[in-house]
Amino acid sequence: MLPEDNILFKGIDQSDCRRMISCFNADIKTFRTGQKIMDYSDNPDKLGVVLSGTAVMVRYDINGVRSIMESLDEQSIFGVYFTFTASQRSGIEIVAETECNVMFVKRSEITKRCEKACQCHSKVVENLLQLMSEKAISLNERIEVLSQRTIEEKLISCLSIIEEKTPNGKAPQIPFSTTALSDYLCVNRSALQREITRLKNNGVLTISKRKFKLMRNRDSDN
Amino acid sequence: MLPEDNILFKGIDQSDCRRMISCFNADIKTFRTGQKIMDYSDNPDKLGVVLSGTAVMVRYDINGVRSIMESLDEQSIFGVYFTFTASQRSGIEIVAETECNVMFVKRSEITKRCEKACQCHSKVVENLLQLMSEKAISLNERIEVLSQRTIEEKLISCLSIIEEKTPNGKAPQIPFSTTALSDYLCVNRSALQREITRLKNNGVLTISKRKFKLMRNRDSDN
DNA sequence: AAAAATCTGTTGCAATTGCAACACGGGAGG
DNA sequence: CCTCCCGTGTTGCAATTGCAACAGATTTTT
Secondary structure (H helix, E strand, C coil): CCCHHHHHHHCHHHHHHHHHHHHHHHCEEEECCCCEEEEECCCCCCCEEECCCCCEEEECCCCEEEEEEEEEEEEEEEEEECCCCHHHHCEEEEEEEEEEEEEEEEHHHHHHHCCCHHHHHHHHHHHHHHHHHHHHHHHHHHHHHHHCCCHHHHHHHHHHHHHHHCCCCCCCCCCCHHHHHHHHHHCCCCHHHHHHHHHHHHCCCCCCCCCEEEEECCCCCC | CCCCHHHHHHHCCCCHHHHHHHHHHCEEEEEEECCCHHHHHCCCCCCEEECCEEEEEEEEEECCCCEEEEECCCCCCCCCCCCHHHHHHHCCCEEEEEEEEEEEEEHHHHCCCCCCCCCCCHHHHHHHHHHHHHHHHHHHHHHHHHHHHCHHHHHHHHHHHHHHHHHCCCCCCCCCHHHHHHHHCCCCHHHHHHHHHHHCCCCCCECCCCCCCCCCCCCCCC
């Protein structure tokens, strides 16, 4: 992908983008599979956009156990959420999963008013804010789902959210395999399967492939 | 609290703040207990800071069930996370719990470059980004905790996070009552109590009042 | 086309958790 | 001082969930 097409620069025309890339002193680098792209003990002012390839954000807890916090595909942005406060906390790293092309920008370059006062500067800030708010929304949705006490409630809450976001007329669709869904819901796969089957038998839910439909308003399901 | 002292204006001196309040066309209003402060179907560009009093962010789900998403005390900011994408989604409202003083600013006023090009303008943007990233961090922590499968794991994960954030030398402290903690962990209170007692008996945990200490590295706890 | 890998669907059994009920203690307020 | 309210701590029992194991279906690789 061309650096000019990245989401931070959305809504800005190409020539302005090129001007900004130099105005921002943006740095474009290539990483090979397995290479460390960024280490949070390093530079807290750096922000990255994945232009091509796939990376992961991993975290090592106090016992050294590695867990994947987030998968970063093309157009993913990182270094926005964890730099300020979390830097003291245990090691978070960005690691390349395939060959990656990454653009780095200093956050301070974005927030400061440049002398040339390029109009598009404020568009970038808006884009950044938009990205962060979308992120916060998806985190909140996840919390809403995980807050539910039973698998049935988790599942229905998750499906409701998907349903609400589906445009009218389109059939709501689960974006995962059942196995992946069980990871998202943080429950055992076969227990999830059991619940799905039960809800289908009770007529609360219909699923074919990944398309589904929720029947609501029927109180008391046994 | 004076409008000049709010977190959006942190690090900016008073006279500049006053100038900005007019530059931003900021609006300061008072609400009485129970009054609706903001409705997300309204104006998606508005952002609010609670200057005094307490409010709550509530959400009505598809069945009309009301749940509290967030408690907003003095210095809380709202309208930042949910405006862009979530506005279509089911009704989110901000409601005054006590008498409240609220400052409203348009987000577009913050992101745009004003002609007067006040230096402090970019400081406000930085503050806003900082607030959002802190928010994202705390949401992520919550998810990390809720992702754990058992009450024991949830508890230990939660306490570890608190421990990591506690400055060296200070005793880590749970910021809730046990009852409130069970709400945060989304588990049954008495089941949580049972686990706490068990961990204390096994020597994994010591608690007195709200101060606690975790003993790690002892593999195999039964 | 065969083999391997991955996902779906099911079930018995054991472990965890929720629920309800009760006892105790401290703080607020009459 | 007494009462009410709220948080803590405990326990038996029922419901939910995790785990393991297996079979069939589907997809990917060789």
